[in-house]
Amino acid sequence: MADDNPEINPAEPGASHNEARRTFLKQSSLLTAMTFTPGPIVQAAAAQFDEKVAAAFEKVPLKLEVNGVKHKLSVEPRTTLLDLLREQLHLTGTKKGCDYGQCGACTVHVDGNRINSCLTLAVMQEGRKITTIEGLANGDNLHPMQEAFVKHDGFQCGYCTPGQIMSAVACIREGHAGSEGEIREFMSGNICRCGAYSNIVAAIQEVKNGGQKV
Amino acid sequence: MNQFQYVRPTKQKAAIDALARDANAQFIAGGTNLIDLMKRGVMAPQKLIDINRLPLTKIESQNGSLRIGALALNGPVAEDKLVLERQPLLAQALSAGASPQLRNMATVGGNMLQRTRCPYFYDTALPCNKREPGSGCGALEGFNRMHAIFGFSDKCIAVHPSDMSVALVALDATVLVSGPKGDRRIPFNDFHRLPGDTPQRDTNLEQGELITAVEVPDGPFTKHVHYQKVRERASYAFALVSVAAALSLDGNTIKDARLAMGGVAHKPWRLTDAEKALIGKPATEETFRQAATVAMQGAKAFEHNAYKLKMAPNAIIQALKTAAAA
Amino acid sequence: MKTPEKQIGARMNRVDGRQKVTGAATYSAEYKLPGITYAVLVGSTITKGRITSIDTKAAERAPGVLAVITHFNSPKVPGFDTAGKDPSQPATVGGPIKIFKDDKIRFNDQPIAIVVADSLERARFAAGLVKGQYAQEKHQTNLEANKAQAFLPTSAKKNPKHPMNDYQRGQVDAYKTGAIKLESEYVVPTEVHHPMEMQAITAHWEAPDRLTIYDKTQGTMATRRDFAREWGLPEENVKVIATYVGGAFGNALHSWQHESAAIIAARVVNRPVKLMLTREQMFTMVGYRPYTWQKLGMSATPDGKITAITHEAIGQTSTFEEFTEATLAQTRMMYESPNLTTRYRIASLDVNSPIWMRGPGEATGAFALESAMDEMAHLLNIDPLEFRLRNYTEQDPEKNRPWSSKFLKECYQLGAERVGWNKRQLKPGSLRDGDWLVGYGMGVGTFGAHRGSSKANIRLLPNGTVLLQSAVTDIGPGTATAMTQIAADTLGLAPEKIKFELGNSDFAQAPTQGGSAIVNTVGPAVQEACLALKEKLRTMAASSNAAFASTEKEDVLFADGYLTLNGNPNARVPFADLLKQTDGGFVTVESKPQGDASKSFSMYSFSVHFAEVRVHVLTGEVRVSKLVSCADAGTIVNEKTAGNQMKGGAVGGIGMALMEHAVIDDRFGRYITKDFADYHVPVHADSPDVQVAFVNKPDPHVNALGTKGIGEIAIIGVAPAIANAIFNATGKRLRELPITPDKLLV
Structure with missing residues (x-):
């Protein structure tokens, strides 16, 4: 990464430039190939050649740790942390419920703090430690919050659940689970359209009152 | 993207x-x-330009003020011991904004630079002078339920969505910026702009300028403060109107007062005349009602936001009542 | 051996709970397929007219783009050309418009193009480069401005017995001549289901004539039928997988254009295509609860007997489908009224088609009926609960026949006690807690206890576990859990030894999840399949052990590794021996409603909701401080999951009452509310600790289990309970939802 010296950053300077470059590449590769190759191969060749070049220009290196696993990646700067987790690392437990930071389904922990992974770029998390729902259990042993969600039926369709659980764990760690009212306020960033709120609060209260380490 | x-x-x-x-x-x-x-x-x-690694996160006490780094996060600032002690109104306003997750991401500088939530601004298929100067204001004769009652122009009737800024303008904060031409200090009330003919400009920051910190002067507003946020659901919603109220009381007499509103204008709306109407008066509902009347002078509503003409003064009364009782 | 504990009625944890809390549950956009590609839809920016051109060049040139498909270049979809119904007849629900077939724009944000790329980022960027040009026509998107063109649905015109026809008992509009009368208008605005999982599909052509789709649908079989038809394929060539559905609430009862688009795109790029709608597109590209205007007139005697009701409704629909719902059904049967008139109409607007949203029309209708009941009780100076009791129906006044079961009075009693109804004051505005006015209100809900036909597959596995399969989906109620409990009791087997697989159209036929009918319908099929398996195993065991020959299937018990008999523990046949005798295949059983109980009885679930609200005197903010929901839903299979469903409906009702409102700017025909920042749904802080109580008495006629259904009655009646409580707190009667703070300050 080209800290302090933007000019040597390997990333391409922008869309219009990319588009012009791509048009040029596509046309030139087509022109050279067209005279002696059947149509489908021309297309495939143009596409592949182009993609490789484009990829080299458009991606930047990224190192981060997810659920204790270190990753060395190459990503487009515009890739959000959420899309990186779901589409590239196949950690689909983190959910996309709105993509605008308005529902909390994408909640993960970054260096222990809960955030909405849809509103941060993956490259901004260089060197950080990410924990997702897949990293919460200890092997086959569920995290106490996961156990409590099952016991209190803190979900219905299950789609907001990973975000609720990540948020619930943080809610206790932050010291925001002191009363039912406080839990409801500090869980309000996680929408459950099925409306399992009462049960989620019961699960959090049980874990909080049980005094287990979260 | x-x-x-x-x-x-x-x-x-x-x-x-x-x-x-x-x-x-x-x-x-x-x-x-x-x-x-x-x-x-x-x-x-x-x-x-990702500025998250710049060393601008400190919250420190300096001579006569609290200096909060521009990259300090909203959540941690709201729970910072110094902030809670010296500027509880700011802490309240920050806690009323967004969600715990967003407060863990959003910075103090970024919070000031939030853009309006006007739906016409958000939809590239609809007219908006702020997004595309000259395209017209969709809200003026459209769905303007959330929109301004003060300081608007025929080009733009959007409101500023920040809660934090409402407290900061009330508390006479100063924005510290650093740019190609050096450093400068902008009084908070001069930081955001009214739309006028250039609604595309939200603030008076110049090209290349970076917010480095905000300074909040120490004051007597450590106890009788309240941030009243009226919204459509109990949490995690932008304000219909909000009020930052701070009182300094001597017995039941108001020695000093600060008042500002959110959700009513293109910028956080400081109510200096209403403050004057409070100072020296007894802290009674009647005084608060008079101040609210002063605060609302010049307010004008559109088709769908006339309710703000009643909600705003009521919220002022409620905020002052709660602050006085705190 | 020890007989396993009875599972029906137990508070069993969900069988798929572990998957859901660990992130292992896989939803439609989460299947890892080789060569997966990403699609993004481009919507029209006009509301009505024709597409004159679409500039796709920039998108096609953008990095990673594999295809940009519009009506100019879309491949032929065989089902789009087959001669269907008479084109002069309007289509009915189930016939989505044919995507990329023509240049016609029928609603704003109608998909005009689909962009496929090798990454989501690239697809999204390229989609932004597609620009349509249009010949615009004048549009209509406002129901209030179009009430005059409302019409009787074609289905009713064609069939005089159709329930959408006008209904009459006694004299027409008799309330108008009543001594004590009221006449009020009510509005329920457009609301959007907004399940947390946005609509998503992964389409994969496994061969030129074999299609697999991982789809967010409430009915795998219905979806299979729709897309098999669309592509002219035998149904068995189409497989629909919906193992987990991230909420739906009715939203996925219809096959939508985006699904067709993804399938077309997968065909074009010849790779699997993943498409997830954006939150904005959840307002426009799928259905919603339609804006509905209602008028209700009622008259009563001074001692509180209703003498007449007239209830009229006009709901919005699209120009290409006639959407109808049972908005007026509850009014016809809930209260004694010798004179009763209902009139239902729809009006076509330039919008996408609505689709049933939880508690569908009944929830809309109940807002008017239950508000009017409160208004009349106030007019008569009678407690609203007492007023309802004075007009209680001991048999169905609409069909003049007995209820299959009705324990609504018990619900009233349970709920009134729990909410503290005795604290309610007849005079509004009487209770205050600091700056908050306090009030109490109630609302009643009902929904038909429907039971359809279903099959179930069952087989014994060598390890002594039993596998059941059904094409049914689980959108959240806990279907697999309830079915496991039913199977456990019928088989006499511990639930851990039973696996219920669902959400796959290759499994045994089952209806679409909806209308509160799944336990009623699939439950009996599971029960009968379990008995059939027992009988099959008994007869197979009989060939090696005579004791099994002279007994009944009910005596067959499953033990650890072998089959045995109740009262004869020495009779043992190892499972391995049994499986040797068979192909190990499934026993398939079909279960249909038996007899003509549905003709002799009126079958309904009932609910009542009690709300305690606080209204801030200065700001107009409303907080629901207590919400008690009581239901007569027959047998409760699992109080934990059923209770959760009731709580969820109550929270949905808070949204309906206080905040949900999708707004179109009629100048543009375009939604102004586009996401969760301006279309509010309840958050944690909006919900009290919802209290639920069930009467839990079996219905003797709906099915052998005694169940009646929960999903709809959980929300029907909640919004009026809250609105009535607001009246009780403030004296302000608000007849247009949602009741936002601004309306309380007027």
Whole structure:
């Protein structure tokens, strides 16, 4: 990464430039190939050649740790942390419920703090430690919050659940689970359209009152 | 989202230089608003300068004021011991904003630079002078339920969505900026702009300028304060109207007062005349009612936001009552 | 051996709970397929007219783009050309418009193009480069401005017995001549289901004539039928997988254009295509609860007997489908009224088609009926609960026949006690807690206890576990859990030894999840399949052990590794021996409603909701401080999951009452509310600790289990309970939802 010296950053300077470059590449590769190759191969060749070049220009290196696993990646700067987790690392437990930071389904922990992974770029998390729902259990042993969600039926369709659980764990760690009212306020960033709120609060209260380490 | 160049300077000067060089560049800090807008095609910077690694996160006490680094996060600031002690109104306002997750991402500087939530601004298929100067104001004769009752123009009737800024304008804060031409201090009330003929400009920041900190002067407003936020649901919603109220009481007499409103104008709306109407008076509902009447002078509503003409003064009364009783 | 504990009625944890809390549950956009590609839809920016051109060049040139498909270049979809119904007849629900077939724009944000790329980022960027040009026509998107063109649905015109026809008992509009009368208008605005999982599909052509789709649908079989038809394929060539559905609430009862688009795109790029709608597109590209205007007139005697009701409704629909719902059904049967008139109409607007949203029309209708009941009780100076009791129906006044079961009075009693109804004051505005006015209100809900036909597959596995399969989906109620409990009791087997697989159209036929009918319908099929398996195993065991020959299937018990008999523990046949005798295949059983109980009885679930609200005197903010929901839903299979469903409906009702409102700017025909920042749904802080009580008495006629259904009655009646409580707190009667703070300050 080209800290302090933007000019040597390997990333391409922008869309219009990319588009012009791509048009040029596509046309030139087509022109050279067209005279002696059947149509489908021309297309495939143009596409592949182009993609490789484009990829080299458009991606930047990224190192981060997810659920204790270190990753060395190459990503487009515009890739959000959420899309990186779901589409590239196949950690689909983190959910996309709105993509605008308005529902909390994408909640993960970054260096222990809960955030909405849809509103941060993956490259901004260089060197950080990410924990997702897949990293919460200890092997086959569920995290106490996961156990409590099952016991209190803190979900219905299950789609907001990973975000609720990540948020619930943080809610206790932050010291925001002191009363039912406080839990409801500090869980309000996680929408459950099925409306399992009462049960989620019961699960959090049980874990909080049980005094287990979260 | 468009492709863009991404750089991550660790020194303030490098960041400022990078931005100054490129009119199509943007700083990115928390990203909670910018990424949202980029996803919808409302903003399309060609270069993002990630300033999160700049050392601007400190909250420190200095001579007569509290200095909060521009990159301090909203959640931690709201729970910071110094902030809670010296500026509880600011802590309340911060806690009323967004959600715990977003408060863990959003920075103090970024919070000030939030763009309006006007739905016409957010939809590239609809007219909006702020997004596309000259395209018209969709809200003026449209669905203007959330819109301004003060300080609007025929070009734009949007409101500023920040809670934090309402407290900061009430508390006479100062915005510290650093730019290619050096450092300067902007009184908070001069930081945001009214729309006038240039609604595309939200603030008086110049090209290349970076917010480095905000200074909140120490004052007597450590006890009788209240941030009243009226919204459509109990949490995690933008304000219909909000009020930052701070009183300094001597017995039941108001020695000093600060009052500002959110959700009513293109900028956080300081109510200095209403403050004058409070000072020296007894802290009674009648006094608060009179101040609210003063505060509402010049307010004008549109088709769908006439309710604010009643909700705003009521919220002022409620905020002052709660502050006095605190 | 020890007989396993009875599972029906137990508070069993969900069988798929572990998957859901660990992130292992896989939803439609989460299947890892080789060569997966990403699609993004481009919507029209006009509301009505024709597409004159679409500039796709920039998108096609953008990095990673594999295809940009519009009506100019879309491949032929065989089902789009087959001669269907008479084109002069309007289509009915189930016939989505044919995507990329023509240049016609029928609503704003109608998909005009689909962009496929090798990454989501690239697809999204390229989609932004597609620009349509249009010849615009004048549009209509406002129901209030179009009430005059409302019409009787074609289905009713064609069939005089159709329930959408006008209904009459006694004299027409008799309330108008009543001594004590009221006449009020009510509005329920457009609301959007907004399940947390946005609509998503992964389409994969496994061969030129074999299609697999991982789809967010409430009915795998219905979806299979729709897309098999669309592509002219035998149904068995189409497989629909919906193992987990991230909420739906009715939203996925219809096959939508985006699904067709993804399938077309997968065909074009010849790779699997993943498409997830954006939150904005959840307002426009799928259905919603339609804006509905209602008028209700009622008259009563001074001692509180209703003498007449007239209830009229006009709901919005699209120009290409006639959407109808049972908005007026509850009014016809809930209260004694010798004179009763209902009139239902729809009006076509330039919008996408609505689709049933939880508690569908009944929830809309109940807002008017239950608000009017409260208004009349106030007019008569009678407690609203007492007023309802004075007009209680001991048999169905609409069909003049007995209820299959009705324990609504018990619900009233349970709920009134729990909410503290005795604290309610007849005079509004009487209770205050600091700056908050306090009030109490109630609302009643009902929904038909429907039971359809279903099959179930069952087989014994060598390890002594039993596998059941059904094409049914689980959108959240806990279907697999309830079915496991039913199977456990019928088989006499511990639930851990039973696996219920669902959400796959290759499994045994089952209806679409909806209308509160799944336990009623699939439950009996599971029960009968279990008995059939027992009988099959008994007869197979009989060939090696005579004791099994002279007994009944009910005596067959499953033990650890072998089959045995109740009262004869020495009779043992190892499972391995049994499986040797068979192909190990499934026993398939079909279960249909038996007899003509549905003709002799009126079958309904009932609910009542009690709300305690606080209204801030200065700001107009409303907080629901207590919400008690009581239901007569027959047998409760699992109080934990059923209770959760009731709580969820109550929270949905808070949204309906206080905040949900999708707004179109009629100048543009375009939604102004586009996401969760301006279309509010309840958050944690909006919800009290919802209290639920069930009467839990079996219905003797709906099915052998005694169940009646929960999903709809959980929300029907909640919004009026809250609105009535607001009246009781403030004296302000608000007849247009949602009741936002601004309306309380007027």
